Structure formats: C-alpha cells, structure tokens
Amino acid sequence: MNVARIVFAPLSITGWGALQQLVPEVSKFSPKKILVVTDPALVKIGLAERVTESLRQNGFAVEVYTEVVPEPPLEIGEKLVQFARGNRFDLVIGLGGGSALDLAKLAAVMAVHEGSVADYLNLTGKKQITQKALPKILIPTTSGTGSEVTNIAVLSLETTKDVVTHDSLLADVAIVDPELTVSVPPRVTAATGIDALTHAVEAYVSVNANPATDALALQAVRLIARSLRTAVQEGSSRQARTDMSMGSYLAGLAFFNAGVAGVHALAYPLGGQFHLSHGESNAVLLPYVMGYIRHSCQKRLADLLDYLGGASHLLSEEEASYRCVEQLVSIVRDVGIPQTLADFQIPQSALESLTQDGIKQKRLLARSPMPLGEDDIRTIYRAAYNGK
Ligand code: NAD
Structure with missing residues (x-):
C-alpha cells in the first residue's frame, strides 16, 4: 500500500437539527466580529436570518455578505476578499451550497494574505498560502460538493475553472444538518x-x-x-x-x-x-x-x-x-x-x-x-x- 495522508476536518456535527449547535460552537472562538457569507436564495427563504438572529441574540456582532452567485467567478472572490480585509473579522461562517462555502473559505484565508486571489490559483498563480486562516464554520445547505470538509475553493474563469487549495482552507467546524436542504428544488x-x-x-x-x-x-x-x-x-x-x-x-x-x-x-x-x-x-x-x-x-x-x-x-x-x-x-x-x-x-x-x-x-x-x-x-x- 502507498503511504496515505488522511485529513479529516477537526470537528463535524451532523444530523437533523445539528444547526442548534452553532451558537455553542461560535462561543468557543469568543469572536468580536463575525462575517457570514451566504447566498441570496437563503436570505429569501429566511434561513440566513434564522442563523444571524440566533447569533445576535447571543450578543455576537455579525455582518452578512450576500453577493454570492452559483459557480462564483474569480471577480466575485476578489470583491469579497476586499470586503473581508477592510472589516477586521475574527470568525467566518459559510452558509449555503458549495458556492457560498468556497467563498467563505477564501475570505478566511485571504484576509490574512497579501495579493489577489488570482495570485494563489492552482494552474496560474505564483504565490503560496503560508498563514493560518481566520477560524471558519461551514454549514452546507445542499447535498453535493462536500466543501465543508475539503481544503479547496473552486472559482470560474473565462473558459474553465481553477482552485485555490491548501489545508488553511479547511473548516474548524462543519455543521451538516439535513433539515437545511429540504428547500432545495x-x-x-x-x-x-x-x-x-x-x-x-x-x-x-x-x-x-x-x-x-x-x-x-x-x-x-x-x-x-x-x-x-x-x-x-x-x-x-x-x-x-x-x-x-x-x-x-x-x-x-x-x-x-x-x-x-x-x-x-x-x-x-x-x-x-x-x-x-x-x-x-x-x-x-x-x-x-x-x-x-x-x-x-x-x-x-x-x-x-x-x-x-x-x-x-x-x-x-x-x-x-x-x-x-x-x-x-x-x-x-x-x-x-x-x-x-x-x-x-x-x-x-x-x-x-x-x-x-x-x-x-x-x-x-x-x-x-x-x-x-x-x-x-x-x-x-x-x-x-x-x-x-
Ligand atoms: P450552489 O452553491 O451554486 O447552489 C446552487 C443553487 O441552489 C443556488 O441557486 C442556490 O441559491 C440554491 N440553494 C442552495 N441551498 C439552497 C437551499 N437550502 N434551498 C434552496 N435553494 C438553495 O451549488 P453547489 O453545487 O452546492 O456548489 C457548486 C460550487 O461548488 C461550484 O462552484 C463548484 O465548482 C464548487 N465545488 C466545490 C468543491 C469543494 O470541495 N470546495 C467541490 C465540488 C464543487
């Protein structure tokens, strides 16, 4: 057998109702300002508010970023990174499908790195990720990508896709609650x-x-x-x-x-x-x-x-x-x-x-x-x- 390197995200909480564990998990990081990256569809159906309200009621300061589009292009990633750098967040929550989770991962990593996202792309980038990212909690609302447990963020380029990949992109906590997927068409x-x-x-x-x-x-x-x-x-x-x-x-x-x-x-x-x-x-x-x-x-x-x-x-x-x-x-x-x-x-x-x-x-x-x-x-x- 070849030598195998096996990495699991540090903590996963799974099962119907797992979202109830969000506030206790957030508390462990004692954050001063939380960035929630989510999808407009989840704002529309009230799921984003359910999450942010539970955080605010427990005394956490939260900013919500909703400029997520499916299969996010590089430019959307660059824009979010500028926002994250300008706001001194100390915890990032990704709530959504793979598109929102990948962007949340990028924001958490790029907030502590210099340069553009393009500099870190796998196929064409020249820079290496070296720093530990901001802590991140990832909450998938689709059953598909597995982004909550991978070290990858995928971005759409003009004619293909590319990834930023490093263990710094791994979640600190993954909360996998099937109830959140019931509304998926x-x-x-x-x-x-x-x-x-x-x-x-x-x-x-x-x-x-x-x-x-x-x-x-x-x-x-x-x-x-x-x-x-x-x-x-x-x-x-x-x-x-x-x-x-x-x-x-x-x-x-x-x-x-x-x-x-x-x-x-x-x-x-x-x-x-x-x-x-x-x-x-x-x-x-x-x-x-x-x-x-x-x-x-x-x-x-x-x-x-x-x-x-x-x-x-x-x-x-x-x-x-x-x-x-x-x-x-x-x-x-x-x-x-x-x-x-x-x-x-x-x-x-x-x-x-x-x-x-x-x-x-x-x-x-x-x-x-x-x-x-x-x-x-x-x-x-x-x-x-x-x-x-
Ligand atoms: P998505 O995140 O683009 O979401 C698809 C659609 O479903 C969107 O319109 C969204 O608004 C909607 N949606 C999401 N959750 C919903 C809910 N609970 N109720 C109603 N609507 C909901 O789709 P996806 O397939 O989860 O993610 C795709 C992205 O993930 C692509 O960019 C892909 O390349 C990337 N990806 C990443 C990894 C990884 O390991 N990081 C792996 C595979 C794919």
Missing part, C-alpha cells in the same frame, strides 16, 4: 446529488484510494444510490435528505483524501465555457468517463455495483463492471438530468476547445486509473455528445 437536488455520487465513485477508483477512503466512498455510494431518487421526487422526506447529507459529507471526505479525476477534469471546461452547473457537468460525463476507463478499474467498478443497488455475486468481473456503468446511466436518467452534451445544447464545434481545456487539468487527470491523454479526452467528449 428538485433540479438542484438532482445535480448536487450526482455531484456527490461522482465524488464517491471517482475517489473509489482513484489511484490514491486507500482503505480509509474506500470505507467512506462505499458508504457514500450506498446512501446516495438508495435515496437520491426520493430526495428529488419528495423533497420533504427526512430519511432521503438525511441520507443525502451524510452521503455528500462522506463523499467529500473520500475525495478530499483520494482525489477526483477524469470526470471533474472534463466537467470544469463545460462549466467554464457553457456555465453548466458543477453537478450537471459531472452528471452528463460520469457514465461516459466510467464507461471509457472501465477496463482499467474493472474490479473496483464491480465492487461498486452492490452499493449502487445491483448484485454482482453471480457475474464475472467484466459483466459486473458493465452493469455498474449501466446503474450510473439509470440513476442520472431517473433524476431527470439530460443524458448527452447535445441535450444540453452544447454545439459539436465546441468539442475541440473543451478538449484543449480538459487536457490542462493535469492535477485531476493524474488520479485517473487509466492515463487520459488528448485523444482519450476528445473521444470521451464525442461519446458524451453523441450518447454512445
């Missing part, structure tokens, strides 16, 4: 749920997988496969929302430690060039990437079949891995996500520029069990376009 539930499934599947087949990440990934696949369809169709189901919250959280821990690979490498250009949501980009590519690399990780995909609701015991490894990919196709279809790039109105003429941006994601591609070069990436995009 079906389309977002579907896309974010497949995002979480992709994290677990890619972590399980990653070249960096190890027994600890396997345990997390397999349990995540089991919870997501049994509950995503219900969460989409019956958003108020406490059981389904709880499974999805835990599935997303476990998948986050799995992929943070084992990495994601080809699906994400090809999804980033789709998000960058065509503004597909992160979840939908992953969802449309997941079956095609897994189908293409299947023979390089046949045993692993055969294992996954049982956790996806199938039965592998009477099948050859080859047959079970094939059925695993079929299960992925059916779950994406059942939650109502379009099955091809053409269905998403991506023009065929864009496949070459997608390929050229996909090949740049070397950090992600390095975790694929099958090396993926330019021709492989082009072939996968073509298959995802044509649906075969």
